[in-house]
Amino acid sequence: MRTRPSAPVEEERPLEEKVPIPTPPSVRDVTPSLCLSLVEFKGTHNSAYHADMLRQFRAVDDSVTLRLNRAFAQSRDRGTSTPPSLLVQHTKSFSSSAATDLGRSTYSSVSEAMCASIWLDLVDLWTRREDTIKYCMDINVRQAQEAQKAEAPLKKEDMLDLDRAQAQKRATSMKEVPRSRGESQAEFMVRIAMLTKQARQFRNELMVESIVRRRSLDVFQSRCKMFQPDAQASEREWAYWKART
Template sequence: MASSSVKKAVADNTLNPSMCYNLSFFKELMKEYRRVDDNIMLRMNTTDTHSESACAAIFTELANAYHKREDAVNYCLKVIDQELDRKNKKLEEDPEDHNLKSNIYTEESKRRMISNELTVEDIVRERSLQVFRNKCRVFDIPADFEQFVNKRRY
């Protein structure tokens, strides 16, 4: 179950730098944003998949979730990159600062973990869209959305 602060962040659709540095919170936020994907089979089995409007409603939920997750990952990558830039400039001033080197390493590790969410995202999208396409054959996914989903594959 998501914590109340995660649910509030999801409801408010607000991101802030502290969310990016708390990896447990970030992972929980992503889990909450993936709830629509986690329940895709149940949704498809309880939806009139011969209705274009019903399929469009589910597609809209999926698309919104994809954008929210991608925005969250990109926001946190930007926040951490800015902090890394700042710390690397400080390191240039004092190359022997071992605490700063250690701190930079920690930041780089966080960045890798957050960046890995993009790979997870690709897998989640592929699985959800496969189920969606198989069940909602009456709905044509817009070409611009296909480009959005596939942009990291090429």
């Protein structure tokens, strides 16, 4: 599986003039402006024009698990899975003639082919969602770095949760903190607060994502008990299978 290309960094040019962060192949229909709009990203606005992206994205998991449950129920209803029937009066000298047939078995299973197909669908969904969130985190970091650029730039890992960025901003004279052309100090403070909120929101979304994956994985493994990912599966796929974040 391809990894996300690293973003080129140019220190002296304004953000809008820089080469944009490459969009990973798994991230579709997502733009930097969408990433930086929590209203659109989270769908907290009631307007029909704002896409509830993650909610819709995660709803696909439900449709996949519904396919699993439906296939499981059909298998049970057909009664074609082994063992073929439930028998009583089992003794050491058991024979079919001495047993009473209680009817069709309640044992059910989903076909190996369907399990494999559904697993690939889940991996694709999980990869796209996780990469989308991380891509938007990169966009947020890029914006925060530009907003907080001063004599001693912060490391990228510090920018993910902008607490230290806030502390350094307060310790830096206002002349050293760049603002957009025509932007007042009040507007600048609002922008910094929004970037901080976004950074924390994206981190929260990663935690939510791991919970959603765990729920879907539990359903999958309960319905496809004999399934195992291919031995040549990527490290990331195995991490999903073992519920590692």
